[in-house]
Amino acid sequence: MTHAAATRHPFPVLRDGDALPPGLAAPVVAIGNFDGVHRGHRAVIGTAVDQARSLGRPALAVTFEPHPRAFFRPSEPIFRLTPEPMKLKRLSETGLDGAVVLAFDAAMAGREAEGFVADILVGRLGVSMVVAGYDFHFGKGRGGSPLFLREAGRRHGFGVEIVAPLLDEGAQVSSSVIRAALAQGRVEQAAHMLGAPFAIEAEVIHGDKRGRELGYPTANMRLDPAVTLAHGIYAVTVEIDGAVHKGVASFGRRPTFDDGAPRLETFIFDYDGDLYGRALTVAFHAWLRPELKFDGIEALIAQMDVDSARARAALDQGRDPG
Known part of the structure; x- marks a missing residue:
């Protein structure tokens, strides 16, 4: 039985304070906000799943709730394409073996990029590889760039793969572009970018x-x-x-x-x-x-x-x- 077959049902969701179970040790993680779990996100997730299978490791999504923008700009509510329950459901359908939901609060917002890598990715999750989109930033002041993540991986001993943007007829597939399409009633264009x-x-x-x-x-x-x-x-x-x-x-x-x-x-x-x-x-x-x-x-x-x-x-x- 493959690792995926053994762990995907039910889809485990770990939160702050939850210990990583032995079956999910040394994971390959796809990290991001993943609002919409659209085709661009699925390119990141699919890369993580493929890498995990080749390494014989579990594949996990690492994501944040609430959406960071809700923390930084609470007076400007964000149109969530997939509120948390729907996002987790969509993630469970991608081939991942589970998800880690990190609380985005004042402590998370103030954590330096190096601390995020050392304390969470390495200390808590013990990652074997991290896969992220080309525009993913993390840490205080968005100090954790893809370049920083690559360098941190070399220092801490985990692999890093950065996924290029997914283009659709020359336009980037992104959550903001999908929101703009929906605001104009262009639901078929949104469906094409979402994949559903x-x-x-x-x-x-x-x-x-x-x-x-x-x-x-x-x-x-x-x-x-x-x-x-x-x-x-x-x-x-x-x-x-x-x-x-x-x-x-x-x-x-x-x-x-x-x-x-x-x-x-x-x-x-x-x-x-x-x-x-x-x-x-x-x-x-x-x-x-x-x-x-x-x-x-x-x-x-x-x-x-x-x-x-x-x-x-x-x-x-x-x-x-x-």
Whole structure:
């Protein structure tokens, strides 16, 4: 049995204070924030997994929570492509043998790069190799550059591999580029960079029941205010009890009615069940139109009929998960 087969189920997640179990000793680590676990991140992770297999070592991700920007700029909330639970789920699907989540707090922010290497990478984890992206920096004042990491590896006796940026049609694949695409409703471009459709997980809450009165009962979700996905109508899929259902969703302020706080409202095709209080994952496959204000209910319902037909067509034409 390979090491990966022995340890990947369940996917171990170690936090500050957790001892590294013997089965994960001398790991090859991929290190980064990994928000989105996009194709660029997967290039780093895949390199670590390949190196680990060639060395007969376990492969771990080392990541940080909360996102460092949330610590340094708390008044500027960051649109997380993958909040921690989703990020760990995505990491568990990459071939890694586990993850180490380091708390990003004042102590971490003030730790010098050399101290991070000596205390955490060497002292706590006993790494055999570190794999990082070309732009990864760490330590106080971002003093730990890729060049510093290479030199530290030579001094401390571990290997270092720096992965070049992943380009998509000449453009760099990055979390910030993906956020910008989503802010413009370009969910298909975001999916291409992510390697999967952008998805949101949230709890279904009680709404005003207006959708049911219109013939379109919806699952309503209140999202993190930091989510800057463009307001509009989308073709989506929703996972319920392991089954994937197609649907159409509106994200926005409902200008025809109350112009209130942004909310995600999803009409799930051919489904009738009680979803209140359940956490659902909604994946965005195609942008249909911007959010509009209608003069009356009849005009709104007519447009909802059109939106539903367009969503079904978009998903039936292969934009659903492959």
